[in-house]
Amino acid sequence: MKDQRRYHTIIALVEDRPGVLNRIASKWRQRGFNIESLAVGHSETPGLSRMTLVVDASHDADQVVKQLDKLIDVVDIRDVSNEDIVAREMALIKVRCDAGNRSHIIEIVDIFRANIIDVSPESVIVEVTGDEGKIDAMFELLKDYGVIEMVRTGRVAMLRGAAASHPIEEEGYERYPGQETW
C-alpha cells in the first residue's frame, strides 16, 4: 500500500485547448518531474479543464507548481497536499470467476461498497471508488481469483467545504522608457 504522505496532490485549471497536455508534459520531462498519476477532464467552467496531479514527494513540489504556473495555458494551480481535501480514485477490475466462486467475489465487492458492472460466464468487472489504499486492498483480495486486467483513473481531489480556487484578473504593466545616461 502506498504511503499517502509521500505524495503531493496538485490541482490545476488549464485552458481546454489542443496542445496543452503537450506543454505540461514537456515541463515534466524537461525538469525531470516524476508524475505518479494524472487525471484530466472538464471543469465547471466551459473552456477550462481541471487536472489532478500526484507527484512523488522526493521532488520539490513548489518547483512543480511554479514551473507549471509559468505556462500561459495554466490558469490556476495549487498544491493541496496540506489542505483539507477529499481525494478519490476509480478502478475497473476484470476478475476471472465462474458460478462456483462468483458469490465470494460478490461478498468482497459488498464489503468494499463496490459494484459489479459486467458479468459473463467466466468473468466479472468490478467498479471501485475510493482512495488508493482501498483500491490496492481490494486488488490484493481479488488477485487470488485471477485478475485479467485493471484500469485506474488516478487521483482526483477537491477541497472540502465551500473553498475553491479562482483565477484573479490583474491590470497589465508596461515598463518605463529607457535610460540613456547614468
Add this chain to the structure above:
Amino acid sequence: MEMTGAEMLLEALAREGVEVIFGIPGGANLPIYDTFPKFYPRIRHYLARHEQGAAHAADGYARVTGKVGVCMATSGPGATNLVTGIANAWMDSVPIVAITGSVIRPLIGRDAFQEADITGITIPITKHNYLILDVNDIPRIVREAFYIARTGRPGPVLIDIPRDVQQERGEFYWPERVELRGYRPPIYPDPDAVAKAAQLIYESERPLILAGHGVIISQAFYELQELAEKANVPVITTLLGISGFPPHHPLYLGMPGMHGMHWNNLAISEADLLIGIGMRFDDRVTGRLKDFAPKAKIIHIEVDPAEVGKNVRPAVALVGDARICLQHLNRLVQRRERPDWFAHLDELKREHPSLAYPTETEEILPQYVIDQIYELTGGEAYYVTGVGQHQMWSAQYFRGKKPNSLITSGGLGTMGFEVPAAVGVQVAKPGEMVWAICGDGGFQMTLQELGMVAEYGLPVKFAIINNGHHGMVRQWQSLFYRGNLVASPLQNPDFVKIAEAYGILGLRATRREEVVPTLQRALEHPGAVVIDFQVKEDENCFPMVPPGASLQETIGLPKEYIELVRRRQEVEVSR
C-alpha cells in the same frame, strides 16, 4: 476592415510599434513578403543570411531598445534554423517574437515538403507559442504574443502561420486589451517582505548586492544606484548585469563566479547578506551550490516566482518588477557605516588582484586588445561579444559608460551570437558606435551575416580575438584533460580577405605595437571594419573556478601576473 492574413499580420505588427523585421523569405511565408512593400517604410525588412542570424539580430535589437525584436522565417528548415536564436533569447529573458510560415492547413501533419512541427519543437524554449488556424485570430494573437514577450520575465514567443491562412481574407479586429486569464506576472512586492528586507539590510554587517539582467530589463539603473548608496552596500554584477551599474562607481566590485573577480568570490563566501536583484543564482555564479555563500542570508528580488527557491532558499523574497521592488525598498532602507567590511574588501582586492596582464610583450595578449578597445572608444560604444575567453575578458575589463551597453549571450552561451547581434544593435542605434568583440571560432559560425553589414551599410567594428583555437575549449583541455588538444585548434581562413570579399575594410594586427594604430584606423574609418587580431595562442582566462568547485577554490591570476601588479603600480589593481 477586410484584408488578407498577411496584411492583418503586418498591420498588427505596425500597431505593436514594430519598425524592423529580420528575416528570410521562403515558400511558406511568401504572402507576407509579398505584402511588405505596402508597409514600407513603416516596417523595414532586413534580409539575414541564415535564420539563426535573424533571430540573434532581433535579440540584439530587443536588448538595447527594450522593445520586442521580430524575426521571420519560412517553414521547415527556416523555422528550425531559428531554434538556437529562440533558445538564446529564452535563456537570457529577451523579448522576441518569431514568425514562421507553415505549410498549408490541409498538409499539416502529413510530412509535407518543408514541414516541421515548430510549435512542438519550441515548447520548451518559448514563453508561449501559437499555431494560427483561423485568419481572424491573427490580430488578437499578435497582440497577445507581444504582451507575453515583453511583460513579466520577458522571453520569446513564436507564431506559426500556414501559408493559406496568410492568403485568406478576414475581418481585421484589433482587441482593446489583452485578456489572458492564465498569465498574471507579478509587479508589486509584498510590503511585509519589503520591510523585512530593509531590516535585514540594516542589520547586516557584511552585505553584498548581486545585480543581474533584471536590473537592465526593468531599467532599474537609478534605483540600484540609490539602494547601493543609500544603504551603503557594494555592488557585484553578474555577466548579464554588467552595465546595470556604473563600472567607475566606488561601490562597484565587478563580476563574480567562474571567471569573476577573485575578491568577489571570496567576499561572497564571507558575506552575511546577499541581495540578489533580477538574477537567478546560475551555476556559473554560485560554483558548487552547497558551498555557496555559507554565511549569508539571502534577499531575492525577482519577477519570476519559479526562480525564487529554485537554486537557493532566500530569507526574504520580493517577487515583482525589479525597478518597482527597489523603489519600495529604497523608501525604507537606512544607511549604516561598515568600515570593517569595506576595509576587508579593499584588502581582498589587494591580496587577490584579478585584472592584470604583461604589457611589454612582443605578441599580442588578448586582454590587451580588449582593454584597448574600451580605452580607445572611451567606453562610449555598445559592446557585443561572442562566447568564450574573449567574452570573459570583455566582461572582466568592461568599462562602458552607457547603461545596458554590454550585449552578450549569457545563459545559452551561443558562440557566433556576436555577429548578428551586433547587426541588430547597430540597426537599433544607428548613430552609435557598435563594437563586436568576436572569437575566431564563433565568428566562423555566423560570419555570413557580414552580408547584412555590407548590404545595409552598418558601421559595426568587428574585432576578432584570433588565437587560432576554440580558446575556452583549449583552456579546459589544457587544465582538465591533460593538455590533450582534440579538435580545439582551428585552421582559419584569411579574415581580411573575407572582409574584403564582402566589400568591408579588413585589417590585421600581429604584434602588440600594432594594436593601438589598428584600432585607431578602425575608429577613423566611417564604415564597417573587420580586424584580425592574431593574439597569443595559449593565454588562459583567470581567475577561474574549476567546474564543480566552490567559489572559495577560485584559481587566481598566474603568479607572475600578480608579481607584475605588486611591482608596477601603474597596472590598475582595482576599479
